[in-house]
Amino acid sequence: MGIRRTKHAVYELKYHLVWVPKYRAQVLGVKERQYLKKLFEEIAEEYEFHIDTMEVMEDHIHVFIEAPPSYAPARVVQIMKSISAKQLYKKYPEIRKKMWSGAIWGEGYFVRSVGDVVTSDVIRRYIKYQQDEDKPSQSKMF
16 A cells, blocks of 8 residues: 555545445355455456455445545445455355345445554644744655
8 A cells, every 4th residue: 555646646546345245144154254354456457446454244334445536435335245246246245145135235334434653643734834934945746
């Protein structure tokens, strides 16, 4: 991970994402979990996301992911959940029978932005430093 670039942006945006199967149903067996891990990696590659760490449990998913600034965190989750649901049902149609509502994933999710070196305190100090006229030069963030 680290600082990445697009045509118009320099960024380091990392998110810890968590979501669950609808009704917190334990419908993800070993083979489904292995398939989802591979599938999440493929989705990430297609959308230029970078997965640092992930764990697919029977009743919830954890993904530590970096995404370009053109994707809001809600959109990242929507992409991961919608594509994975469609592909999971296609490969394992028996799961659909267990999910009586027709949806595999619950509507909600958890997201937290995460930083390695640049923490909230570093940003506060950096912004406060900009106001200090006694300093001869501007500090660099990256």
